Amino acid sequence: MLGVMIVDDHPIVREGLYGMLTIEPDIEVVGEAGSGDEAVVVAPRLRPDVILMDLRMPGGDGLSAIRRLAADFRIIVLTTYEDDADVQRAVAAGAIGYLLKDVSRAELAAAVRSAAQGRTVLAPSVAARLAEQRPPAPAPTLSAREREVLELVAAGLTNVEIGRRLFIGAATVKTHLLRVFAKLEVSDRTSAVLAAIELGLVRRPGR
Structure with missing residues (x-):
């Protein structure tokens, strides 16, 4: 059973996500928080497999909470905002994924399962926006073995x-x-995968 914690300042959003996830036989919502600061306090006690984190909340935003929790938890940003700056900041803070709140129940459940296994989760529209907005740059050369490892x-x-x-x-x-x-100029696995996907060096997970 995968334990999920929902962090959002709107009770109706938390209730909706709870209803979507508890239908799944292998997913259990183990707790909720209404702010980033509350999540930082509650998460270590609940030990969820995955945290769904809104970005913009009063009483401690999601970005600061991600920075404080990402070393110990797998965090998917779940927000209405999809601009490049928000995505980049969330990934740099340590988020393993970035989804939009119009995600379907099946897509959300699949994302939770993937994140729990350490896989990067990125909304298709977000991936497309990143690819379109990023200035073209020459892709670094990876050896065949480096590509295999990154895949x-x-x-x-x-x-x-x-x-x-x-x-x-x-x-x-x-x-x-x-x-x-070093070649991709990143410092962690998630950023490396995102950069490699954007540069066309590896295939997007699930394709």
């Missing part, structure tokens, strides 16, 4: 699992990832 990161595999798949050690996987981070 498996995008699929949600851990370093140990990637090592087993490619018959190399987890330490070697980490070395390849550090080289990828």
